[in-house]
Amino acid sequence: MAAFDAMSLIWQASWLVQLVILILVILSVVSWTIIAFKWRELRRAEQDSEAFLEVYHDGSLDAAFEAARDLDRSPLSTIFLSAYSEMHRMARFSGKSQATDLEPAHVRALSRHIRWSGSEEELRLERGLNFLATTGSAAPFIGLFGTVIGVINAFQSIGMTGSASLAVVAPGIAEALIATAIGLFAAIPASVFYNYFLGDLRSLNAGIELFSAEYEGDLERLSGASPDSSRVEKG
Numbered sequence: 754m755a756a757f758d759a760m761s762l763i764w765q766a767s768w769l770v771q772l773v774i775l776i777l778v779i780l781s782v783v784s785w786t787i788i789a790f791k792w793r794e795l796r797r798a799e800q801d802s803e804a805f806l807e808v809y810h811d812g813s814l815d816a817a818f819e820a821a822r823d824l825d826r827s828p829l830s831t832i833f834l835s836a837y838s839e840m841h842r843m844a845r846f847s848g849k850s851q852a853t854d855l856e857p858a859h860v861r862a863l864s865r866h867i868r869w870s871g872s873e874e875e876l877r878l879e880r881g882l883n884f885l886a887t888t889g890s891a892a893p894f895i896g897l898f899g900t901v902i903g904v905i906n907a908f909q910s911i912g913m914t915g916s917a918s919l920a921v922v923a924p925g926i927a928e929a930l931i932a933t934a935i936g937l938f939a940a941i942p943a944s945v946f947y948n949y950f951l952g953d954l955r956s957l958n959a960g961i962e963l964f965s966a967e968y969e970g971d972l973e974r975l976s977g978a979s980p981d982s983s984r985v986e987k988g
Contacts, residue, residue, distance in 0.1 A: 767902065767928075769899075769902050770899050770902050770903055770906070770928050770929075770932055773895060773896070773898060773899035773902070774899065774931070774932060774935055776895060777892060777895055777899075777932070777935045777936050777938075777939050778935065778939075780891075780892055780895075780939045780943075781888075781935070781938060781939035781942075783884065783888075784884065784888045784939060784942060784943045785942065787881040787884055787885060788885070788942065788943075790881065791881055791882070791946075791950050792946075794826075794878070795878070795950060795957070797826040798826055798827055798828055798878065798957060799953070799956075799957065800826075801824040801825070801826045801827035801829075801830060802824075802827040802828065802829045802830075802957070802960060804820070804824050804827075805817070805820055805821060805829050805830050805833070806829065806964070808820035809833070814837065814975075817833060817837075818833070818834070821834045821837075828871075828874035828875075828877070828957065828960075829960065829961065829964045831870065831874055832867060832870045832871055832874060832961065832964065832965060833968065835866065835867075835870045836863055836867045836870065836968065836972075839863060839866050840855065840859075840863055840972070843855060843859045843862070843863070860972055860973055863969070863972055864969045864972070867965050867968055867969055870965075871961045871962065871964075874961055875954075875958050875961060878954055878957060878958075879954060882947060882950060882951070882954075885943045885944075885946060885947040885950070886943075886947050888939055888943040889940050889943040889944030889947055890944075891940075892936045892937075892939040892940035892943065893936050893937060893940045894936075895936055896932045896933045896934075896937065896939075896940075897932075897933065897936065898932075899928075899929065899933070899935075899936070900929040900933045901929075902929070903926065903927075903928040903929025903930070903931075903932060904926065904929050906928070906929075907926050
């Protein structure tokens with residue numbers, strides 16, 4: 754009985770239970786890696802987006818461009834930089850002296866470009882969440898599979914020895930419960946953080962949609978502004 758510690762039970766378990774435990778440990782390690790990465794990514798995206806919006810609302814497009822280059826962890830900065838570069842490319846190829854002196858067809862093309870960039874940023878921010886969702890839903894069942902195998906091993910031990918004593922039954926039951934515990938350890942954090950990150954993503958995606966609509970409207974107004982206009986007029 755003294756040898757019935759967790760690690761000893763894992764090493765003494767059948768190869769199938771060990772495989773289940775290995776899969777669950779891998780799922781747990783990858784999940785915690787994704788959790789740490791997404792936590793940092795989403796926090797930085799929120800902070801940089803707030804800082805970028807302050808500059809965008811108060812300054813010129815050129816000032817917003819400089820700010821976006823420094824606040825590149827914001828999805829709003831990425832959308833702005835992509836459309837800003839496309840706007841200058843269009844102006845250069847159409848021979849316009851001002852990047853904001855665009856024709857209606859160019860503005861429509863830029864609007865499509867902004868929406869496309871926004872969709873790409875939303876997909877980028879969601880990357881990794883599918884793995885958390887899969888781990889949260891599948892890990893308990895994988896652990897349950899290991900539990901069933903452990904119980905079967907316990908009954909096989911009873912049949913082989915003809916005894917139902919604790920020394921015979923305990924190893925199989927213990928390895929079964931360890932598989933369940935590891936499955937829950939992998940699933941619970943993945944489920945909790947998946948739902949938490951989902952709330953953050955809703956907020957960021959709403960910000961992306963609002964900024965995209967605002968940016969499109971600003972470009973439309975600027976395309977009809979005087980050539981020396983350099984500021985985005987709000988309201």
